Amino acid sequence: MQVNNINLINFRNYENLSLDFSPNINMIIGQNGQGKTNIVEAVHFLSFAKSFRTNKDKEVINFEGNTSYIKSIVTNEADENKIDIKISKDSKKAINVDNIPISKISDLMGIINVVVFSPEDTKIVSDSPIYRRNFMDKEISQIRPVYYNLLLDYNKTLNNKNTLLKSQNIDMIMLDIYDEQLADIMEKIITYRDTFIKTISEIAKETHYIISSKKENLIIEYKSNLKSSIKSDILSELKDARADDIRHTVSTKGIHKDDIMLKIGDIDIRKYGSQGQKKTATISLKLSEIELIHNMKKEYPIVILDDIFSELDITRRMMLIEKLYNIQTFITTTEKIDINRDIKYFEVKDRNVY
Numbered sequence: 001m002q003v004n005n006i007n008l009i010n011f012r013n014y015e016n017l018s019l020d021f022s023p024n025i026n027m028i029i030g031q032n033g034q035g036k037t038n039i040v041e042a043v044h045f046l047s048f049a050k051s052f053r054t055n056k057d058k059e060v061i062n063f064e065g066n067t068s069y070i071k072s073i074v075t076n077e078a079d080e081n082k083i084d085i086k087i088s089k090d091s092k093k094a095i096n097v098d099n100i101p102i103s104k105i106s107d108l109m110g111i112i113n114v115v116v117f118s119p120e121d122t123k124i125v126s127d128s129p130i131y132r133r134n135f136m137d138k139e140i141s142q143i144r145p146v147y148y149n150l151l152l153d154y155n156k157t158l159n160n161k162n163t164l165l166k167s168q169n170i171d172m173i174m175l176d177i178y179d180e181q182l183a184d185i186m187e188k189i190i191t192y193r194d195t196f197i198k199t200i201s202e203i204a205k206e207t208h209y210i211i212s213s214k215k216e217n218l219i220i221e222y223k224s225n226l227k228s229s230i231k232s233d234i235l236s237e238l239k240d241a242r243a244d245d246i247r248h249t250v251s252t253k254g255i256h257k258d259d260i261m262l263k264i265g266d267i268d269i270r271k272y273g274s275q276g277q278k279k280t281a282t283i284s285l286k287l288s289e290i291e292l293i294h295n296m297k298k299e300y301p302i303v304i305l306d307d308i309f310s311e312l313d314i315t316r317r318m319m320l321i322e323k324l325y326n327i328q329t330f331i332t333t334t335e336k337i338d339i340n341r342d343i344k345y346f347e348v349k350d351r352n353v354y
């Protein structure tokens with residue numbers, strides 16, 4: 001998979017920027033705050049129709065403008081596609097693939113896959129469960145776009161249920177209907193999450209073992225908030241939680257409370273891991289994502305290393321570069337780094353790229 005070129009209009013600090021990318025390593029160099037991440041953020045939009053650093057699309061619109069455009073030609077094994085994304089201050093985001101408007105973001109997902117390594121990633125290992133759920137959700141959506149639609153349905157129904165729980169006179173029949181719908185969606189989501197964690201844990205275990213110099217066994221387990229993955233059982237768990245839901249005026253049970261357990265041997269690294277163990281586990285997880293996508297799609301995703309490369313020690317740096325052989329990679333860095341590879345350099349300065 002690769003992004004051949006990109007044209008950014010009124011995107012972040014770029015009024016009109018066109019770049020042709022290398023299918024190998026693209027190194028984007030510049031001082032802090034020049035606009036390096038803005039370029040890779042636009043690449044990420046081509047896969048997910050959103051940024052990897054904000055949920056607010058409108059933030060990417062140039063301060064002086066009303067509408068941002070990202071235009072690109074991308075290729076995968078099967079095809080070459082033209083992707084156009086328009087983000088406006090006063091209308092919905094519009095996405096065209098080969099000049100045809102698409103109505104669901106899931107129709108964009110999977111044309112190209114993107115894996116981002118960023119300094120924020122360590123939060124997956126050390127911060128609250130929401131970061132681990134986001135990691136699962138993003139990765140499963142990439143390989144199974146239908147999962148993304150299930151999540152949208154779940155969140156919509158959950159919001160409706162929560163609104164109902166906050167009302168003065170709760171309509172119990174309506175509450176039953178929402179629980180029925182939620183149980184139905186949860187059965188599917190739990191199955192996807194369980195399969196994903198089983199698959200990625202196998203790959204991550206092997207990867208982590210190698211990058212920890214054969215010292216550590218990484219164990220990853222899915223910790224569902226529900227005891228069962230069968231709809232009828234889920235429904236009875238929701239019924240059992242009803243009194244709590246009403247008391248707290250919010251849904252207390254469900255996949256929105258799921259977590260992932262990360263252990264090295266018997267030790268829960270989420271709580272007790274050293275900085276080094278957390279860093280290595282994060283890299284293992286991310287590298288496993290790349291392998292998982294390759295296993296599923298028989299093609300490597302595009303990889304973005306945003307602001308992390310210069311932070312890595314030489315061993316991790318070389319190991320990463322080895323792994324990224326033949327994968328289109330974008331590296332943002334404040335200084336030129338010499339690697340024994342075919343690299344295309346882009347120098348970012350004063351809202352221009354040279």
Ligand SMILES: Nc1ncnc2c1ncn2[C@@H]1O[C@H](COP(=O)(O)OP(=O)(O)OP(=O)(O)O)[C@@H](O)[C@H]1O
Binds near residue numbers: 037038
């Ligand atoms: N919507 C916007 N309109 C115009 N300029 C913006 C917008 N959003 C961000 N910027 C500008 O983009 C620049 C930051 O870009 P970016 O985050 O890509 O920097 P960077 O080169 O990756 O820096 P660092 O090395 O510090 O991470 C800042 O100058 C900021 O003011």
